[in-house]
Amino acid sequence: MTLLDAARQGDERAFGELVAPHRRELEAYCYRMLGSAPDAEDVVQETLLAAWRGLAGFEGRSSIRTWLYRIASRAVLRRSEQRARLLSQERHPPLDQWEDLGAAVEDAGWVGPWIGGDPEDIASRRETLGLAYVAALQHLPPNQRAVLILRDVLAFSAVETARLLDTSVASVTSALQRARDTLDRRRPIATAGVPGEHRAVVDRFVTAMEARDLDALVSVLAEDVQFTMPPLPAWFDGREAVAGFFEHRVFETPWRQVRMADVSGCPALLGYQEQHGVLRASALQVLHVDAEQKISWIASFLDPALLARLPHPEILPRDR
Structure with missing residues (x-):
């Protein structure tokens, strides 16, 4: 019996093993979309719960990975409609004195850091996990943001991306070009070298x-x-x-x-x-x-x- 068969029969351990290889990658996807690691974890939890409940309807016409991304994309796009997260540089002018730093603004929606993960994976994807890159993504409309990440970071094809987002290939192509143009203009700060x-x-x-x-x-x-x-x-x-x-x-x-x-x-x-x-x-x-x-x-x-x-x-x- 395969893990998928066992999971369909209600085996939670089998389901956990089935989705475990994809969990961290899904969190990174949601982090890029939301600019917050805790929010990304919440969305992935929501995604996995929806996958568990809907496993009986999974027909196997795509891979488990693609199916999970389809569910995650719907969930993260709903969350992305909330206020975009920003960097300090995008909120206020710099200070020219040191006495008054202002009060902490806990609910301001700051872009947060991405912590942990496999070192080799982070090394290969570090530019797309960088604070300035993720902050620049927040200036894109949520749909453009998702298209850019799915196509340029995760290497889904235009056809696959259209299926994941329930849209057309023409819409994906147009959104990707607009997103790239916006990101090029912002030129995010990046650490040079390894x-x-x-x-x-x-x-x-x-x-x-x-x-x-x-x-x-x-x-x-x-x-x-x-x-x-x-x-x-x-x-x-x-x-x-x-x-x-x-x-x-x-x-x-x-x-x-x-x-x-x-x-x-x-x-x-x-x-x-x-x-x-x-x-x-x-x-x-x-x-x-x-x-x-x-x-x-x-x-x-x-x-x-x-x-x-x-x-x-x-x-x-x-x-x-």
């Missing part, structure tokens, strides 16, 4: 952070570097402004940095800030590195709910 090649610049950043050495920090920053910190609305633009923020605010307290696996296709660090004598997880820092091996964007995520989901302790022992 993330593993950036160890030296990341090491220098870590040393500068832990030593609170401003000159060393400045030496690794690109002239046009940006620093963002959602859910705070504040962000800084340019080496002078970013260095000033680090000097006057970040370096007021000691930090320890723990290296993570790549996040959103970029090198990442979990920053532990000393608070009342305790090193507490305080910021997930995603580092974008340009072709000159300079850091061009520090995307620092401060949301406690996000930090709590990371596979690292909340408190860092002093001997680490």
